[in-house]
Amino acid sequence: MTLIYISIILSRISGEFVMAKLTAEMKEAFGKMKIFPVATATKDGIPNVVPIGGVVLVSDDVLWIVDNFMNKSLENLKSNPHIALYVWGPEIKGCFQVKGHATIKTSGREFDEMKAMINKKNPMLPARSLIIMKITDVFACLPGQDAGKKLL
Ligand SMILES: Cc1cc2nc3c(=O)[nH]c(=O)nc-3n(C[C@H](O)[C@H](O)[C@H](O)COP(=O)(O)O)c2cc1C
Numbered sequence: 001m002t003l004i005y006i007s008i009i010l011s012r013i014s015g016e017f018v019m020a021k022l023t024a025e026m027k028e029a030f031g032k033m034k035i036f037p038v039a040t041a042t043k044d045g046i047p048n049v050v051p052i053g054g055v056v057l058v059s060d061d062v063l064w065i066v067d068n069f070m071n072k073s074l075e076n077l078k079s080n081p082h083i084a085l086y087v088w089g090p091e092i093k094g095c096f097q098v099k100g101h102a103t104i105k106t107s108g109r110e111f112d113e114m115k116a117m118i119n120k121k122n123p124m125l126p127a128r129s130l131i132i133m134k135i136t137d138v139f140a141c142l143p144g145q146d147a148g149k150k151l152l
Helices: 003-012 026-034 073-081 109-121
Strands: 036-040 046-052 055-059 062-067 082-087 096-105 129-140
Touching: 026 055, 026 082, 036 055, 046 073, 055 073, 062 096, 062 109, 073 082, 109 129
Parallel strands: none
Antiparallel strands: 036 046, 036 082, 055 062, 062 129, 082 096, 096 129
C-alpha cells in the first residue's frame, strides 16, 4: 500500500498522471453515446460546457476530442488542462463522469491521423486541432446511494 502511495506521489511530482482504464461496461456506454457534454474552466475556475460529437475512445484510458469550432474551450485548455465529460443517455446503462488532463496537438502523427479520420467522414470539417484527453478519474453519476462514488 505504501509503495502505491509513493509511486502516485512520484508520478504527480514528475508531471505524469495516474491514468484510469475504463471497464468493459464503461466502454460499451461510450460506444452508444453520440454527443458528449465537455467541460473546461479558465485558470480562475470559470466553467464552460459545450456539446461535442467528435469524441473517440482510442484506448482504455485515452480519448481524442476533435476541435472544429472550439473557442472558449480551447482557450481554457491552453491555460488549464483539466477537462471533464459525462457519459449518459436513455440508451446507456449507468452514468459515468470522466475527468482527465488535456494536451493540444496541431501537428504530428496523431493529429494527421485524427484529421484524416474526420475528413473521411466529412471533408467540410476543419479539424483544427486534436485534444488528447488522458483519463485520470471516473465517478458514478446515477442518482442513488452510489452517486458521486469514485469508480476508477
Ligand atoms: C450536436 C453538436 C455537436 C458538436 N460537435 C462538435 C465537435 O465535435 N467539435 C467542435 O469543435 N465543436 C462541436 N460542436 C460545437 C461546440 O459545441 C461549440 O459550439 C463550440 O466549440 C464553441 O464553444 P466554446 O467557445 O465554448 O468552445 C458541436 C455542437 C453541437 C450542437
